Amino acid sequence: MRVLIVEDDAETAGFLRDGLQESGHVCDVHGTGTSGLAAALSGGHDVMVIDRMLPELDGLSVVRTLRAEGLVTPVLVLSALAQVDDRVKGLRAGGDDYLTKPFAFSELLARIEALARRGAPEPQGETRLVVGDLELDLLSRSAARAGAPVALLPREFSVLEYFMRRPGRVVTRTMLLEGVWDYNFDPQTNVIDVHISRLRQKIDRGRPPLLHTVRGAGYMLKAPE
Amino acid sequence: MTRIGPLWRTTAVRFAVGYAALFCLALGLGLGALYQGTIGVLERQRDATLESEVRALAERFRAGGPRALSRAIAERTGPEARGDTVYLLTGPEGRRLAGNLNAWPQEVGQQAGRIAFGVTKRDGEALTRRDVAAQAFRLAGGYKLLVGRDSGDLLEFRRRFQTVAIWVALGTVALALAGGAFAGRRVLARVAQAAEAGERVAAGNLDRRVPRSGRGDEFDRLADSVNAMLDRIEALMQGMRISTDSISHDVRRPLTRVRAELDLVLRRGDAGAAAEAAIGRALEEIDRATGILNDLLSIARAEAGVPSDQWRPLDLGQIARDAAELYAPVAEARGIALTVSAEPAPGQGEPQLLAQAAANLIDNALKYAPPGGGAVRVESGRTEGGPAYLAVSDNGPGIPEDRREAVTERFVRLDSARASEGAGLGLSLVRAVARLHGGRLDLSDNAPGLRARLCLPG
Numbered sequence: 001m002r003v004l005i006v007e008d009d010a011e012t013a014g015f016l017r018d019g020l021q022e023s024g025h026v027c028d029v030h031g032t033g034t035s036g037l038a039a040a041l042s043g044g045h046d047v048m049v050i051d052r053m054l055p056e057l058d059g060l061s062v063v064r065t066l067r068a069e070g071l072v073t074p075v076l077v078l079s080a081l082a083q084v085d086d087r088v089k090g091l092r093a094g095g096d097d098y099l100t101k102p103f104a105f106s107e108l109l110a111r112i113e114a115l116a117r118r119g120a121p122e123p124q125g126e127t128r129l130v131v132g133d134l135e136l137d138l139l140s141r142s143a144a145r146a147g148a149p150v151a152l153l154p155r156e157f158s159v160l161e162y163f164m165r166r167p168g169r170v171v172t173r174t175m176l177l178e179g180v181w182d183y184n185f186d187p188q189t190n191v192i193d194v195h196i197s198r199l200r201q202k203i204d205r206g207r208p209p210l211l212h213t214v215r216g217a218g219y220m221l222k223a224p225e
Numbered sequence: 226m227t228r229i230g231p232l233w234r235t236t237a238v239r240f241a242v243g244y245a246a247l248f249c250l251a252l253g254l255g256l257g258a259l260y261q262g263t264i265g266v267l268e269r270q271r272d273a274t275l276e277s278e279v280r281a282l283a284e285r286f287r288a289g290g291p292r293a294l295s296r297a298i299a300e301r302t303g304p305e306a307r308g309d310t311v312y313l314l315t316g317p318e319g320r321r322l323a324g325n326l327n328a329w330p331q332e333v334g335q336q337a338g339r340i341a342f343g344v345t346k347r348d349g350e351a352l353t354r355r356d357v358a359a360q361a362f363r364l365a366g367g368y369k370l371l372v373g374r375d376s377g378d379l380l381e382f383r384r385r386f387q388t389v390a391i392w393v394a395l396g397t398v399a400l401a402l403a404g405g406a407f408a409g410r411r412v413l414a415r416v417a418q419a420a421e422a423g424e425r426v427a428a429g430n431l432d433r434r435v436p437r438s439g440r441g442d443e444f445d446r447l448a449d450s451v452n453a454m455l456d457r458i459e460a461l462m463q464g465m466r467i468s469t470d471s472i473s474h475d476v477r478r479p480l481t482r483v484r485a486e487l488d489l490v491l492r493r494g495d496a497g498a499a500a501e502a503a504i505g506r507a508l509e510e511i512d513r514a515t516g517i518l519n520d521l522l523s524i525a526r527a528e529a530g531v532p533s534d535q536w537r538p539l540d541l542g543q544i545a546r547d548a549a550e551l552y553a554p555v556a557e558a559r560g561i562a563l564t565v566s567a568e569p570a571p572g573q574g575e576p577q578l579l580a581q582a583a584a585n586l587i588d589n590a591l592k593y594a595p596p597g598g599g600a601v602r603v604e605s606g607r608t609e610g611g612p613a614y615l616a617v618s619d620n621g622p623g624i625p626e627d628r629r630e631a632v633t634e635r636f637v638r639l640d641s642a643r644a645s646e647g648a649g650l651g652l653s654l655v656r657a658v659a660r661l662h663g664g665r666l667d668l669s670d671n672a673p674g675l676r677a678r679l680c681l682p683g
Contacts, residue, residue, distance in 0.1 A: 009478060009481070009482070011482045011485075011486075012478075012481050012482055012485055015482075015485035015486060015488070015489055016485070018489060019485075019488070019489055019492065022492065022493075053474065080470075080473050080474040080477040080478065080481075081470060081473055081474070082473065082519050082522065083522065083523065083526060084535055084575060084577045084578060085535060088535055100477075100519075101477040101478070101480070101481040102477055102480040102481035102483075102484040102485070102511060102515055103481070103484070104484070104488060104508070104512075105485060105488040105489065105492065106488070106492075155550055181547065181551060183551075183577070183580055183581075183584075184577050185519075185577065185580075185581045185584070186516060186519075187551065187552075187584050187588060188516070188584075188585070188588045188651065189552075189555055189588055189591070189592075191551050191552055191554070191555050194554040194555050194558055195551075195554050197554075198554050216491060216505070216508075
């Protein structure tokens, strides 16, 4: 995956590049809005990480210009501004996701990998999701593990659906809060872990586990090899 | 413009009515003076003439008795006499002795003094009715004398004067009311512009200003002073935003670097178990510091009332249900009964901030309710007065009444040993969010425990 990083803080940009390269991705790093915009317009990136505060041309203007030019490459906006308004402005300018500093690298990685895959056509009109021997019927909103029905609460169903649409990919706690609960803040207590452990009891009990904890990052739903 | 109240309380209406009353008073005085100067003078002249005539005839009666008087009257009513004076002399039995009036006028009775009546007059073939103003006078021996003057022209003049006066008065009242209403509305329209600009700014449109007419009048002065105030508010608000933004930026930058560096070491996995454990703890602390920073900035912005264009109609009931549902597994794991009774509670607001406030209240209640036997209740609805509310009660130790205000201050915790998590910003944030929405946070005794209620304005 080829990632464009536009970040004026050289240290942060360096960490991003190192981390992404270690995860097997190729990075272009730019330190100003104008050079970042020129690089973005030259094309060939699968995903872009653009800081909001940049010298010469701010990040949101870069994104706006890209969108005006018809470029649809997914953009993750990195920002030191965490308020609801800031986030809305970032998404309105054409960003696909918004991450506030400081962030866990695993969070950023999970999000840009999710964004890059968003570019690929997602099958529409699906009525059934299958991971291993776990099945989800989206019409009847019912789940079954190895043919045996699993009783889920509506929210548990939504959480499981979120995982099953991203099999084998890291899903972070904040991604779940945003994607399933539509909350853009972090609750003080780590409520997501409790939800996951309950869900795990329902779908993984007495079977080879599907829902794994990814240390320091989040969770992953994966069929056993 | 907001409705001020009943019609009478609007300044425009009072202005118009006051204006009309003043006009009418001036007009009344003017017309009265005109009347006295014209018709009044003519009437007084006529009355004086009649009086002197009566006196002259009475003198004649005293000197020569009824016969002399009859003669005098006959002279005055002869063929060559002017026809606009009427005379009548009656004897003690009421019989007519002399004069050009056939009989004592019935409508005035037998009274003496100034009287008015009508007579029918032969004018060639035609009979015309004329108005007469007269003096009646009792003479000695039961004789009575009446001297009158045809005052039809004068009365006609008076009637016309009255008609004109009524029309002029009506026209004046109408003009005064219309003029007053127009002037009042023009004045009030400019006051309303100032009021509207103030309201818009309060609602978050910081760049709204009061328009100037350019005439340099009092309203331009008002507009200038209001605008100067609004400029200052806008500058303060922007200063607030810039300073929170730069604090945010300046603190996050080093945190981001440290976190990224530690992250990278941890990911490489070659630091050794002890170092990795330490790094893990350091990352947790960085995340905690970030959380505190986020809360502080949210509180600062909410307390400054920095407005948001993210407000929309929402239901506190739905927000309460969602937040309670998020915490349900946590409550269950701690052995705390979490009950929800969410009635619809429609309001206006920023959904994320209100959801965060609801989550903070539930989080707080779950922290203080006794594990294994605790009870937390989440409610929403509308109070009788109308405002929507969201309330969370627990059966924990509660807060003494004199400390309830203090706990909503930043960083205040009742018992620092009890609540190890969080920085004590939970209730401060809820209160700031409530105030930002124009509502409030009430803390009360749940007997036992605390009941925290967030109210939106009604």
